[in-house]
Amino acid sequence: MTLVLDGVTVAYDGVPALRDASLELPRGEVLAVLGPSGSGKSTLLRAVAGLEPLAAGTVTFDGADLAGVPVHRRGFALMFQDGQLFGHLSVARNVAYPLRLPGRRRARAATRARVAELLELVGLGGYADRLPGTLSGGERQRVALARALACDPRLLLLDEPLSALDRGLRERLAGDVRRILVEAGTTALLVTHDVDEAYAVADRLALVRDAAVVQSGTVAVVDAAPVDERAARQLGYAHVLDGRAVRRGAWRLAPGPDGLEGESAGVVRTGVGPRLRVVVAGTGELEVPLAGAPAPPVGARVRVVPDPEGVAYL
Numbered sequence: 001m002t003l004v005l006d007g008v009t010v011a012y013d014g015v016p017a018l019r020d021a022s023l024e025l026p027r028g029e030v031l032a033v034l035g036p037s038g039s040g041k042s043t044l045l046r047a048v049a050g051l052e053p054l055a056a057g058t059v060t061f062d063g064a065d066l067a068g069v070p071v072h073r074r075g076f077a078l079m080f081q082d083g084q085l086f087g088h089l090s091v092a093r094n095v096a097y098p099l100r101l102p103g104r105r106r107a108r109a110a111t112r113a114r115v116a117e118l119l120e121l122v123g124l125g126g127y128a129d130r131l132p133g134t135l136s137g138g139e140r141q142r143v144a145l146a147r148a149l150a151c152d153p154r155l156l157l158l159d160e161p162l163s164a165l166d167r168g169l170r171e172r173l174a175g176d177v178r179r180i181l182v183e184a185g186t187t188a189l190l191v192t193h194d195v196d197e198a199y200a201v202a203d204r205l206a207l208v209r210d211a212a213v214v215q216s217g218t219v220a221v222v223d224a225a226p227v228d229e230r231a232a233r234q235l236g237y238a239h240v241l242d243g244r245a246v247r248r249g250a251w252r253l254a255p256g257p258d259g260l261e262g263e264s265a266g267v268v269r270t271g272v273g274p275r276l277r278v279v280v281a282g283t284g285e286l287e288v289p290l291a292g293a294p295a296p297p298v299g300a301r302v303r304v305v306p307d308p309e310g311v312a313y314l
């Protein structure tokens with residue numbers, strides 16, 4: 001493991017904002033720290049960056065304890081929600097900025113080549129001379145990402161990098177961010193409150209709530225076996241029953257006498273096709289994709305079973 005947090009506690013004025021947090025991140029992988037507002041995600045990221053002192057525990061990188069290593073000596077890069085570009089500098093100059101700092105200076109041609117390569121990587125090949133004020137929000141975040149990657153950080157820390165963007169753009173950019181990080185081979189820790197973004201970007205998930213990391217592991221493992229009902233809800237599961245968590249729409253009409261009995265409440269059109277609404281006493285309303293099957297009339301008794309594709313076991 002490259003990054004290891006072991007029993008990390010961070011407190012503000014004696015009140016813990018992160019308690020006994022442990023997690024691991026292998027080299028070249030992307031970890032999404034997922035949690036609701038105020039749960040302690042940013043505190044975790046700040047502790048890794050060296051921006052907050054630890055009240056307890058250790059953060060190690062490649063086996064070395066980072067206690068006492070100041071922020072600028074960790075070899076990490078940070079990127080925030082509002083990219084924080086320099087408005088008076090061109091896109092190219094923004095990306096080149098970290099390459100021109102004392103100690104990092106290189107030949108002008110080398111800087112120019114590196115900037116061109118980074119702009120290609122983030123899909124902004126023709127944007128070198130534009131000013132940040134002329135870019136869309138998504139383009140600005142791509143520039144910020146290119147700048148954060150400029151110095152080949154040992155670890156990239158991203159704090160809600162897409163939160164300021166609207167939903168559709170966020171979805172598209174999340175996939176791009178993953179591609180860019182994988183292509184650059186970057187080890188990254190991303191903080192987000194958006195479960196879709198976490199799934200789209202990450203190899204690993206850490207679920208945070210009430211100042212604690214309640215579960216962490218590969219996306220496949222965490223997704224298939226949330227530790228408890230709250231974890232399942234955090235992961236976007238819509239229904240929890242009998243130790244199982246089921247995603248919205250992950251139901252089928254049962255061919256036989258198995259499953260839950262409910263009542264048809266009519267068809268709803270969704271972005272992924274028509275779905276039958278079924279009201280099940282004690283569980284609520286479920287959505288059953290019809291996949292071409294005729295819809296039972298409103299009020300008809302129907303039986304439904306979960307689609308194994310959308311089920312996790314707590």
Ligand SMILES: Nc1ncnc2c1ncn2[C@@H]1O[C@H](COP(=O)(O)OP(=O)(O)OP(=O)(O)O)[C@@H](O)[C@H]1O
Nearest residue numbers: 012013017035036037038039040041042043044193
């Ligand atoms: N500098 C600070 N001084 C005092 N309390 C703080 C400070 N920073 C954060 N906190 C508190 O610590 C808790 C966790 O904050 P944190 O920013 O880590 O949450 P978060 O999960 O990142 O939330 P959000 O998604 O809203 O940014 C909150 O209760 C917050 O009010």
